[in-house]
Amino acid sequence: MQNKHPEKLLDEKGLRVDGRRLDQLRPVRLEVGILDKANGSAYIEQGKNKILAAVYGPREAHPKHIALPDRAVIRCRYHMAPFSVDERKSPAPSRRELELSKVIRESLEPTVLTDLYPRTTIDLFVEILQSDGGSRCAGITAASLALADAGIPMRELVAACAVGKVQGQLALDLSDIEDKQGEADLPVAYMPNSNLVTLLQMDGILTLPEFEKGLNMAIEACKTLHTMQREALKNKYSQIREVAEEKEEPEVIA
Amino acid sequence: MSATPQLPPVAKLEQKTVVDLIAKGNRIDERGHDSYRPITIQTGVIEKANGSAQIFLGKTRVLVGIKVETGEPFADTPEEGVLTVNAELVPLAHPSFEPGPPDENAIELARVIDRGIRESKAIDLKALCLQKGKKVQVVYVDVYVLDHDGNLIDAGSMAALAALANAKIGKYEIKGDEVIVKPDRRPLPINNYPVSVTFGKVDRNIIVDPSLEEEQVMNARLTVTIEKSGSICAMQKGGLSGFTTEELRKIVHIAVERAAENRAKILAAAKI
Amino acid sequence: MVVLAEPRQVVAPGELLAEGDHLLGENSYKIGNQIYSACVGLLEVDGNRVSVVPLKGGYIPHVGDIVGGRVMDIGLSGWTVDILAPYVAMLPASETEGPRGPRRRDLSEMFDVGDMVMAQILSFDRTRDPLLTAKGPGLGKVSSGRVIQIQAAKIPRLIGRKGSMISMLKRETGCQISVGQNGIVLVWGRSPEGERVAVEAIYMIEREAHMRGLTDRIREMIAKSPRMEEEVAKQAP
Numbered sequence: 001m002q003n004k005h006p007e008k009l010l011d012e013k014g015l016r017v018d019g020r021r022l023d024q025l026r027p028v029r030l031e032v033g034i035l036d037k038a039n040g041s042a043y044i045e046q047g048k049n050k051i052l053a054a055v056y057g058p059r060e061a062h063p064k065h066i067a068l069p070d071r072a073v074i075r076c077r078y079h080m081a082p083f084s085v086d087e088r089k090s091p092a093p094s095r096r097e098l099e100l101s102k103v104i105r106e107s108l109e110p111t112v113l114t115d116l117y118p119r120t121t122i123d124l125f126v127e128i129l130q131s132d133g134g135s136r137c138a139g140i141t142a143a144s145l146a147l148a149d150a151g152i153p154m155r156e157l158v159a160a161c162a163v164g165k166v167q168g169q170l171a172l173d174l175s176d177i178e179d180k181q182g183e184a185d186l187p188v189a190y191m192p193n194s195n196l197v198t199l200l201q202m203d204g205i206l207t208l209p210e211f212e213k214g215l216n217m218a219i220e221a222c223k224t225l226h227t228m229q230r231e232a233l234k235n236k237y238s239q240i241r242e243v244a245e246e247k248e249e250p251e252v253i254a
Numbered sequence: 255m256s257a258t259p260q261l262p263p264v265a266k267l268e269q270k271t272v273v274d275l276i277a278k279g280n281r282i283d284e285r286g287h288d289s290y291r292p293i294t295i296q297t298g299v300i301e302k303a304n305g306s307a308q309i310f311l312g313k314t315r316v317l318v319g320i321k322v323e324t325g326e327p328f329a330d331t332p333e334e335g336v337l338t339v340n341a342e343l344v345p346l347a348h349p350s351f352e353p354g355p356p357d358e359n360a361i362e363l364a365r366v367i368d369r370g371i372r373e374s375k376a377i378d379l380k381a382l383c384l385q386k387g388k389k390v391q392v393v394y395v396d397v398y399v400l401d402h403d404g405n406l407i408d409a410g411s412m413a414a415l416a417a418l419a420n421a422k423i424g425k426y427e428i429k430g431d432e433v434i435v436k437p438d439r440r441p442l443p444i445n446n447y448p449v450s451v452t453f454g455k456v457d458r459n460i461i462v463d464p465s466l467e468e469e470q471v472m473n474a475r476l477t478v479t480i481e482k483s484g485s486i487c488a489m490q491k492g493g494l495s496g497f498t499t500e501e502l503r504k505i506v507h508i509a510v511e512r513a514a515e516n517r518a519k520i521l522a523a524a525k526i
Numbered sequence: 527m528v529v530l531a532e533p534r535q536v537v538a539p540g541e542l543l544a545e546g547d548h549l550l551g552e553n554s555y556k557i558g559n560q561i562y563s564a565c566v567g568l569l570e571v572d573g574n575r576v577s578v579v580p581l582k583g584g585y586i587p588h589v590g591d592i593v594g595g596r597v598m599d600i601g602l603s604g605w606t607v608d609i610l611a612p613y614v615a616m617l618p619a620s621e622t623e624g625p626r627g628p629r630r631r632d633l634s635e636m637f638d639v640g641d642m643v644m645a646q647i648l649s650f651d652r653t654r655d656p657l658l659t660a661k662g663p664g665l666g667k668v669s670s671g672r673v674i675q676i677q678a679a680k681i682p683r684l685i686g687r688k689g690s691m692i693s694m695l696k697r698e699t700g701c702q703i704s705v706g707q708n709g710i711v712l713v714w715g716r717s718p719e720g721e722r723v724a725v726e727a728i729y730m731i732e733r734e735a736h737m738r739g740l741t742d743r744i745r746e747m748i749a750k751s752p753r754m755e756e757e758v759a760k761q762a763p
Contacts, residue, residue, distance in 0.1 A: 039584060058584065058612040066257060069653070075257040095361050101256035102358045102492075109258065109494040111539075113555075113564060117586070118652045120612035123255070148539050151583025151679060153553060153564040156540020186489070191496065193540050193562060198496035200476065202489030203373045208506055211486050215502060230538040233566055237536045237581055237736060 009166040009178055017178065018047075022171045025161070025221055030142070030232035033149050040150025042232075044142040047175050048132035053142035055150040058120035072117040076105035078139060080128040100136050101126075107140050107160065107189040107199035113153040122152060133179035134162045140189050140199060145229055149236070157233070159225035160189035160199055163214040165206065170214050172221050186211070188218035192226055256358055258494070269471045276456045282467055283312070288508055290463045293516065295412065295523035297420040305421025305442065307523070309413040312465060313403035315347075318395060318413040320421040322442070324384065324433045325392040335382025335390045339368035341397040341410060348402040362492070367397060367411045369488040370448040370479035377418065378443035384426050389433055391423070393442070404466035407477050407490075411450040412520055419444055419524035447521065448487050449513040450479040453505050455493070460501055462512060478506055480513035533571045536736070537563040537578060544576045551577020568736055581736055585611045585678035585708035587647050587656040592665070594673070594710025595658070597641045600633050607643065610678070610708045613655045617645060621659040623666065642668040644704060644712070664704060671702070671714035672721055676732040678709040683735040684728060691731065691741055698748045699724040723751050 009017055020026070026047035035041035038054035045051075061067035078100040082088050093101075104126060112122065124147070126139040137160035144158040164174035165184035174182055184204025190197055197219075206214060272282050279287065291312030300306035305320035327334060341364035343351040356364070371377065382391035395418070397410040425438035454464035454472035464472055473495035479488035486506065491497065497505070529544045531537055543554060544561045553565045554577055563569070567578040587593070587609065595607035595615060604618035619633055637643060644665050645658035660666050676684070684705060685692050696703055701724040702714040711728055715721030727744050734740055 040582065058586075060612050060614060068258065068260065071258070073258040075255040077255045095365065098256070098358050098361050099365050102362055103490075105256045105258070106492055106494060107496075110496050114258070117612060121257075148566050149582060151565055151580050154539045155555065155564065156562070157538065189496075191540075193542075193557065194496075195498045196496035197491070197499065197502060200489055200491035200497070200502070202478075202486055203369050205373065205481065205485050205487050207485045208510065211506055212503060215499065219499065230541070233538045234536045237566065 009181060010169065014169075016166070016171065018175060022169055023217060023220075025173045025224065026175065028225065028228060030145065030228055032145050032232050032236040038146070038150070040146045040148065040152070042142040042145035042149060044138050044145075046132075046134065046138040046141075046173070048130055049128070049135050049138045050130040051135060051138050051142050052127045052129060053139065053146040054125045054127075055122065055143075055146045055152065056125075057122035057150070058117040058152070059123070061119060061121045066121070067119040070118050071114040072112070072119075073121045074105055074109055074112060074114065074124060075121055076101050076108070076124040076126070076143075078104050078126045078128070078136065080131060080135075084128045084131045100139075103199055103201065104136060104140055104143065108144055108147065108158055110194070110196055110198045111144065111154045111156055111158050111191055112147060113155065116153055122147075122150075131176070133174050133176040134187070136160070137162050137187050137189065137199075141225055141229060145233060148233055156191050156193045157226055157229045158189050158191055158198060159222040159229055160187065161218050161221035161225060162187040163218045163221075165204060165210070165214075170210060170217060172217050184210075184214075186214045186218060188215065188222065190219050190222035190226075192223055264467075264470050268467075272467050272471050273456055276459050276461060276468070281461065283465060287459065287461045288512070290512065290516065291465065293412070293519055295416050295520060297416050297524050303417075304423055305417045305419075307413045307416035307420055309409050309416070311405060311409040311412070311463070313401060314405060314409045314466075315399075315401035316406065316409040316413045317398040317400055318410065318417040319398070320417045320442070321394040321396070322421065322423050323392050323394070324389055324426070324435075327383065327387060327390040331379075332387035333383045334379040335377070336392040337368070337372060337377055337379065337395070338392065339364045339371065339395040339397065339414070341367065341399070343399050343402070343406075347399045351399075351402070362490070363399075363406055363410055364397060366407050366450070366477055366479075366488065366490045367395070367414050369490070370411055370450055371395070371414065371418070374446040374448035374479070374481035374487040376415070376444060376446040376448055376481075378445050381443040384433060385428055389428065391426070393418075393421075402466060404469045405452050405463050408450050408452045408463060408516075411448070411479065412516060415447060415449065416520045416524050418442060419447075419521065419526055446481050447517050448479050448481045449517045449520065450477050450488070451509040451512045451516070452477045453508075455495065455497060455501070460505060460508075462508065476502075476505060478509035480510055482517070484510050484514075529569075529571055529576065531569050533569050534738075535569050536581070537567060537569050539563055539565055543569055543578070544571075547574075549575040551575045553578040553580055579682070580679050582677070583679045585609070587611050587613060587615070587650045588707070589647050589650055591647045591707040592644060592705070593647060593658075593708040594642060594644055594668070594704075594706035594712065595708075597637045597639055597643060600637075600639060605633065605637050607645065607658060609645075609656065609658075610675070610710065611656070613650070615645075615647070615656040615658050617643065617658040617660060621648065621657075621661055623661055637667055642673055642710075644668060644706065668712055671712050672725060674711050674713065674725055674728060676709050676711060676728060678707065680732045680735040681705060681707055681709060683740070684711070684731050686741065691744070694741060694745060695724060695727055695748075698745060699727065703728075723748055726751075
């Protein structure tokens with residue numbers, strides 16, 4: 001655990017505390033289908049963020065009265081493990097977690113074809129095992145993979161990334177250290193095919209030109225993450241296939 | 255857990271009327287897409303509060319009371335006062351509001367209002383420190399929704415700003431471990447005036463200040479809070495759909511214009 | 527019309543599959559004249575029709591499907607049955623073979639809580655839970671054999687084109703196999719050994735459903751199984 005607060009977040013070359021350029025993402029690792037019992041699951045590491053997402057459903061609505069007659073209900077819980085931050089976090093849901101559960105759900109609702117499963121629920125759990133700034137965005141990136149892994153029909157994968165401002169400069173994907181001293185934070189979730197921004201929050205101060213530039217930076221990063229998501233998803237299903245193809249001649253299957 | 259909300263009990267035909275009018279460039283209450291409902295703000299309506307304001311935004315009615323008390327600072331900001339925003343969706347305001355702890359809508363409402371005030375540094379929290387690390391002033395902003403006819407975020411944040419601008423605090427003296435409050439009517443130190451502007455997306459149309467009828471047909475919501483110099487200091491998207499990048503570009507510019515107009519109304523009401 | 531992804535390729539949700547005048551198949555959607563995938567699956571092009579065969583996903587009832595289910599509760603006029611779907615199914619007493627009216631005193635004599643039944647989906651739509659019938663050949667209470675559960679998305683592969691996979695499996699293992707579209711599979715063998723090989727083969731099909739040359743590999747696996755060799759030896763005169 002480190003708790004240092006460097007004086008300068010940008011060096012003379014314009015590089016950040018962890019050596020990144022302003023428009024550079026932290027290293028991202030994505031894994032799909034890593035939990036056994038869940039219908040779909042995914043894991044993301046982004047910087048020091050370690051986040052698990054799992055999907056159960058579509059399943060019978062419990063309690064019955066929460067069901068909707070013409071579409072599936074999506075339920076979402078964003079939760080931080082007590083050991084995920086420097087000082088132990090009470091496991092009881094905080095107001096922040098309740099709000100994030102809502103905005104994460106709303107960032108994913110536009111992509112899920114919920115009208116195919118009326119009167120059911122799709123439950124989505126985002127568990128932050130270690131938090132390092134930008135956990136809601138990383139959580140969305142993982143959660144949309146978990147939805148796809150559960151075989152739930154959806155328009156497309158949703159990727160999310162935040163842009164912040166450090167020492168007056170827009171910077172992509174702030175880490176915890178940068179976030180704590182940052183001057184603004186703009187988390188964005190994006191669906192590229194539909195050109196739809198499905199999560200948008202902001203705190204700090206941004207001028208209109210800064211907002212436009214920041215939004216573009218975040219969207220470009222979402223597109224990069226989107227490609228990575230697609231690869232991670234396909235990887236899971238292609239691995240066994242390659243092994244098989246070495247052994248067997250092609251055959252038409254039903 | 256956050257769950258997809260229940261459908262509003264509005265017949266399809268009624269919804270269609272609202273949607274069709276918007277598609278034609280009109281609105282059910284005959285406003286333009288970019289205009290607000292009439293705004294009336296009264297300040298100083300609760301004598302026992304340090305500051306208070308009541309807003310009527312069309313038929314939406316929100317009361318905000320400010321209470322200033324002494325308390326302890328947060329460990330990471332020992333030299334700053336504390337800001338706490340809480341919102342109550344009082345059951346008398348709408349049949350769907352039920353007694354009980356704040357639900358996700360009340361929490362979101364409070365946190366979006368809080369974000370605007372906090373991020374624009376509207377209150378000079380440093381000036382509220384009495385004894386470093388031990389005693390500071392705590393500003394409680396309680397947002398009370400009394401009649402819900404849509405756009406609670408803007409109504410709540412405008413009323414909160416008017417109430418803060420109207421708030422008066424006593425004179426604090428420290429003697430040993432005791433804090434003595436002497437009656438005085440000094441204004442709360444206010445540095446900035448953040449104003450939120452909320453948009454609704456109905457099909458492909460963007461409207462400002464959605465009423466409840468419009469909220470029930472809109473696909474997505476976006477709040478943009480603008481501080482006094484015209485920069486953005488908070489944003490929050492809600493609803494089951496999203497916004498295109500072109501829409502967002504248009505929205506932020508409208509937000510700056512509407513915020514300036516509404517800020518003038520708030521300051522006039524608070525007599526600043 | 528242009529198909530942009532390679533047929534039988536793994537596709538992700540939102541992936542562009544084809545452009546132009548195509549027919550929209552399962553698990554895909556259109557924006558303008560572009561067809562996109564709506565799930566993780568294999569791209570299938572059948573003439574002009576573009577669809578995606580899902581690799582994952584739970585069971586969603588369809589009228590006419592044969593399903594396996596567990597009796598959860600007994601009501602006044604029928605049973606509620608868990609068919610591994612988001613919707614609980616109803617099996618009315620009138621949809622079972624057996625005595626009618628006052629002669630039947632207790633529904634539990636026919637199907638008790640915890641019983642496994644094979645049934646067919648009689649009706650199901652967006653507003654009503656699935657209604658089952660247990661009348662018909664091969665339907666009704668299951669009281670012997672092995673019950674296994676695989677992913678519903680893999681059932682088409684277990685059956686194979688025109689039933690090729692399942693008939694091969696039955697032939698080679700000498701087992702009776704009954705398949706529920708919801709992933710419940712029943713296996714009855716002449717011997718426990720044959721049953722075990724058949725079960726192993728079914729799990730292998732589930733694991734490797736999206737790979738090519740599976741039928742041959744399954745046949746090979748069954749033939750190589752020492753258990754099967756023993757079986758064959760035992761049965762030999």
